[in-house]
Amino acid sequence: MPFDEMFGHGEHPRQPYQTYSDWFQSENSRSLRKKAKEAERAFRRTGITFNVYGREEANERLIPFDIVPHILSNREWQKLSEGIEQRVLALNAFLHDIYHRQEILKAGRIPREMISQNAAFEPKMIGVDPPGGIYTHIVGTDIVRTGEDEFYVLEDNARTPSGVSYMLENRETMFEMFPDLFIRHKVCPVSTYPKRLRRSLAACAPSACTDKPVVAVLTPGIHNSAYFEHSFLADEMGAELVEGHDLRVVNGRVAMRTTQGYMPVDVLYRRVDDAYLDPLNFNPDSVLGVPGIMDIYRAGGITIANAPGTGIADDKAIYSYMPDIVEFYTGEKAKLPNVPTWRCSDPDSLAYVLDNLEDLVVKEVHGSGGYGMLVGPAASRKEVAAFRAKLQAKPDGYIAQPTLALSTVPIFTNQGLAPRHVDLRPFVLVSPNGVDITPGGLTRVALKKGSLVVNSSQGGGTKDTWVLES
Amino acid sequence: MMLGKTAGGLFWMCRYLERSANNARLIEAGSRMAMTRADASDAEWISVLSTANALDGYNERHDEINRTHAIDYMLRDRTNPSSVMSVVDAARNNARMVRVALTREVWEAVNDTWMRLKDALARQVSEKDLPNVLELIRQQSAQVRGALHGTMLRNDIFNFCRIGTFLERTDNVARILDVKYYVLLPSVSMVGSSIDNFQWETILRSAAAERSFAWLNKESGPRAISEFLILDQRLPRSLAFCYINLARNLANLEAEYGETKPCQAICANILQRLTTTDIDAIMEEGLHEFLTRLINDNNGLGTQIEEDYRFAY
Numbered sequence: 001m002p003f004d005e006m007f008g009h010g011e012h013p014r015q016p017y018q019t020y021s022d023w024f025q026s027e028n029s030r031s032l033r034k035k036a037k038e039a040e041r042a043f044r045r046t047g048i049t050f051n052v053y054g055r056e057e058a059n060e061r062l063i064p065f066d067i068v069p070h071i072l073s074n075r076e077w078q079k080l081s082e083g084i085e086q087r088v089l090a091l092n093a094f095l096h097d098i099y100h101r102q103e104i105l106k107a108g109r110i111p112r113e114m115i116s117q118n119a120a121f122e123p124k125m126i127g128v129d130p131p132g133g134i135y136t137h138i139v140g141t142d143i144v145r146t147g148e149d150e151f152y153v154l155e156d157n158a159r160t161p162s163g164v165s166y167m168l169e170n171r172e173t174m175f176e177m178f179p180d181l182f183i184r185h186k187v188c189p190v191s192t193y194p195k196r197l198r199r200s201l202a203a204c205a206p207s208a209c210t211d212k213p214v215v216a217v218l219t220p221g222i223h224n225s226a227y228f229e230h231s232f233l234a235d236e237m238g239a240e241l242v243e244g245h246d247l248r249v250v251n252g253r254v255a256m257r258t259t260q261g262y263m264p265v266d267v268l269y270r271r272v273d274d275a276y277l278d279p280l281n282f283n284p285d286s287v288l289g290v291p292g293i294m295d296i297y298r299a300g301g302i303t304i305a306n307a308p309g310t311g312i313a314d315d316k317a318i319y320s321y322m323p324d325i326v327e328f329y330t331g332e333k334a335k336l337p338n339v340p341t342w343r344c345s346d347p348d349s350l351a352y353v354l355d356n357l358e359d360l361v362v363k364e365v366h367g368s369g370g371y372g373m374l375v376g377p378a379a380s381r382k383e384v385a386a387f388r389a390k391l392q393a394k395p396d397g398y399i400a401q402p403t404l405a406l407s408t409v410p411i412f413t414n415q416g417l418a419p420r421h422v423d424l425r426p427f428v429l430v431s432p433n434g435v436d437i438t439p440g441g442l443t444r445v446a447l448k449k450g451s452l453v454v455n456s457s458q459g460g461g462t463k464d465t466w467v468l469e470s
Numbered sequence: 471m472m473l474g475k476t477a478g479g480l481f482w483m484c485r486y487l488e489r490s491a492n493n494a495r496l497i498e499a500g501s502r503m504a505m506t507r508a509d510a511s512d513a514e515w516i517s518v519l520s521t522a523n524a525l526d527g528y529n530e531r532h533d534e535i536n537r538t539h540a541i542d543y544m545l546r547d548r549t550n551p552s553s554v555m556s557v558v559d560a561a562r563n564n565a566r567m568v569r570v571a572l573t574r575e576v577w578e579a580v581n582d583t584w585m586r587l588k589d590a591l592a593r594q595v596s597e598k599d600l601p602n603v604l605e606l607i608r609q610q611s612a613q614v615r616g617a618l619h620g621t622m623l624r625n626d627i628f629n630f631c632r633i634g635t636f637l638e639r640t641d642n643v644a645r646i647l648d649v650k651y652y653v654l655l656p657s658v659s660m661v662g663s664s665i666d667n668f669q670w671e672t673i674l675r676s677a678a679a680e681r682s683f684a685w686l687n688k689e690s691g692p693r694a695i696s697e698f699l700i701l702d703q704r705l706p707r708s709l710a711f712c713y714i715n716l717a718r719n720l721a722n723l724e725a726e727y728g729e730t731k732p733c734q735a736i737c738a739n740i741l742q743r744l745t746t747t748d749i750d751a752i753m754e755e756g757l758h759e760f761l762t763r764l765i766n767d768n769n770g771l772g773t774q775i776e777e778d779y780r781f782a783y
Contacts, residue, residue, distance in 0.1 A: 044585065045582060046574075222563060222566045222567050231569040234570045235569065240476075240570070246475050258471050258473055259471075259473075259626065259723075260471060261780075
């Protein structure tokens with residue numbers, strides 16, 4: 001029996017869920033069902049949709065929303081946020097190090113080839129000093145839980161973590177549907193996130209910026225799966241939403257084409273991958289980027305958030321070294337543990353993984369979104385066999401982890417409450433002024449009974465996440 | 471300050487929205503005309519399709535002109551870039567692109583329009599349902615217009631929206647008149663015959679002006695109708711009204727940006743043509759010639775605006 005965050009291992013609600021549980025008991029399930037339907041209509045009307053790659057007909061799909069919140073006590077949140085802060089600072093220090101003196105390699109804590117042979121390592125960033133010394137301006141740290149006091153970091157999303165618009169819109173929806181719940185609970189607000197984001201980005205303005213920093217969000221365009229979020233954030237931050245063809249290099253600055261001519265951009269919150277950022281410096285076929293932006297960046301003419309080359313830090317093979325990385329740069333033990341990870345590049349680990357495929361979760365080192373992974377216990381024999389062949393052909397492309405007994409939070413179904421596995425992605429902002437974590441996050445929930453895959457691209461849903469004030 | 475792309479997106483969003491309502495009205499007028507006069511029905515659909523600039527495309531898709539095909543082509547054929555579904559799609563894509571410039575009310579109105587029409591136009595629309603569908607298109611367009619007027623700041627964003635609307639409306643009204651200009655020529659028309667009465671009514675209906683024309687208590691006739699649709703500054707769909715507003719919206723941009731643009735001269739020139747003349751002079755020049763020149767110059771103005779405000783790269 002996995003740990004249930006509402007009921008623990010028993011029948012009585014755990015303390016953070018006590019008030020909610022009482023409220024839920026007193027509600028009529030028919031009117032709750034009606035509310036759940038209303039929520040879906042509201043999402044469609046506002047247009048929060050999610051494009052799934054490679055599925056033309058389902059071009060704009062809603063991520064299902066569950067009305068039961070994921071609740072954390074203040075104490076639990078404190079513990080989490082301390083661990084996350086430590087980890088994010090270590091990530092930044094690590095990135096600075098491997099693009100400068102590479103002390104951690106010299107100290108032998110990470111094998112040299114993990115960096116030099118890693119596709120996510122960006123040689124063009126060697127020796128570059130990003131404005132404010134910040135590499136990962138925005139991080140989405142994925143947290144899983146297995147027990148009362150057992151939290152793990154599952155992934156450090158340090159490139160362009162998405163989902164924050166759901167954190168905000170899910171809360172708005174809850175406000176609209178259940179205002180009475182917010183009278184009974186003191187829930188930490190999340191609506192400050194866009195302002196905090198703007199402030200955090202502005203604090204990283206480049207030396208070329210002499211006035212109030214101009215912030216813009218760079219999107220690949222309306223057909224991108226996260227376009228809604230890009231426009232939502234730009235809107236809430238009061239920033240311009242630009243595409244590559246709106247920008248060009250003018251007089252040593254990156255400038256956007258406005259109705260009154262070209263105007264310099266100071267901070268670019270880009271939601272475009274490194275490879276597409278600059279056709280002159282990276283992928284020459286990219287039409288999403290800005291030719292020459294890397295040269296301006298190196299000269300201190302613009303801040304790119306997150307910095308190019310941060311992908312090395314959320315690479316799944318590097319992930320397995322995170323406890324060492326945290327210790328090396330902070331001098332402390334990691335406050336939040338990693339999920340134990342076998343690197344298949346290591347022959348002994350590979351042998352173990354091949355022997356135990358049925359019990360493990362195997363992930364592509366560079367994969368994301370739940371694609372290209374094997375969940376051993378849920379896979380058919382045929383799938384396991386097929387994956388075994390892939391793994392043997394390219395062992396260093398994979399890592400493996402035990403199937404954790406992920407915690408559950410109930411979802412609301414026609415039959416009442418039913419436990420489903422969840423994970424949590426808090427959103428972390430980093431600037432020279434420090435680390436700022438908005439209390440809450442994106443809770444993803446597997447909607448299928450027993451399923452461990454919470455990714456929205458694989459049929460997962462979302463919940464509102466509450467951090468209680470006391 | 472606004473991105474050039476955003477200005478373009480707003481302009482096109484409003485052009486497309488205006489076009490969807492105009493098309494619905496053309497279909498409605500055509501449909502009534504064809505119902506009233508069975509023998510003229512093919513000719514009527516030809517004129518509806520040419521007014522929408524869709525006749526060539528239609529002929530590539532269908533061998534004969536008939537009511538069912540024409541309505542379907544105008545309403546929901548995706549190969550017709552001007553079908554109601556195509557333009558509502560395009561309007562919403564533009565709205566998505568410029569969402570940061572729209573109030574929540576406007577975005578939701580556009581999105582709601584798209585959702586409802588996608589539903590209503592998922593299958594071929596039956597004769598029985600046609601009035602409801604056309605009504606829905608008209609209502610949705612009113613909803614978007616209401617949201618725009620009721621919630622948007624009166625700044626460059628609003629001005630680009632209005633400019634798109636009025637350019638499109640000018641094009642539409644001028645085309646309606648031009649396609650039917652032969653009915654409006656005094657020499658050809660058989661004054662007072664029932665055919666012409668229907669034709670005139672169709673013209674007014676296509677421009678949503680049949681009621682307001684009735685209020686004028688004027689003797690109906692080609693001269694009065696042309697005068698009304700071209701020159702009457704009180705009618706929100708007249709060419710003169712459109713250009714008075716275009717000139718005003720461009721002047722607002724000039725004031726906001728502190729810069730005079732070449733498009734303003736083009737606009738002023740057309741405005742002068744519409745405000746310092748009378749219907750006799752226009753008839754003398756030749757209604758068809760007058761309208762063709764206006765349609766061309768109106769397009770030219772659109773192109774100049776795109777250039778002046780850097781809509782594209």
